[in-house]
Amino acid sequence: MTHYFSDEAYVFWDDVLEAVVIRWHAMAEMDRLSAVMTRAIELAKAKRARKVLVDTRHLAGLSPQDARWMTEEWSARLAEAGIRYAAAALPDFANPLMTKSEHRNAATAEQTELLHPFPELNQAIAWLSGIPA
Template identity: 40%
Template sequence: MSNHYIYNKSHIFWDEQIETVVIRWNSFATGDELRDPLDRMIELAVIKKAKKALFDNSHVLVLEEDMKWLSEEWLPRLLNAGIQYTATVNPKNSEANNNLHIETDKDKTKLLHHEFERIHNAIVWLSEIAA
């Protein structure tokens, strides 16, 4: 199985240096154009036994219907895949989402999430976490 996947609107790959599964969006995506790459990201995380994920959302905007799918369906699967640390790059960073701790009721799985304005800062933060 490949260590990277290229879609029209995103690129998913394994970054060996920071031991992180990464998705970089290059344009706006909704529906299956958003969901298929995110599902592939989970598959790669399982194959690599990843604990960390990086989302470069510099060029993506999530609609309400996709947000519901992300929180109700996709996030629990991401946690079940073993991801414990996530970094998101949003150029117009919302300070309210910095250092977000998520705990699911079902299995008490914890996720440490941090948002950044620049990709470099996200990479530095993830590289400081032992995989």
């Protein structure tokens, strides 16, 4: 079932992966990008999800500003919502998102990698499948 659908993306819950999935099919301006990400966080909270899959294979690329927002602000918001594992299928290893983002656990002050980039969707799915919900 689709939780959110727009001209740029759709957000849904995958029962097999037990993960929130964001499938992008067009570039979005910052306000629309934020709306999609907010809906993903809402779904993550509702499902008490620990995993998210982001499919960006159909995007030409993100602006450096949007990429920074994705890796910094959005990753922190995901972590606050309970997400511990995020896999992203990215079409281009030169994409600024290819650096693994980190979030700091305030309680333990330890850093953990949140966003794990993969060149192909099947690799991202295989990695998430190996993580218990």
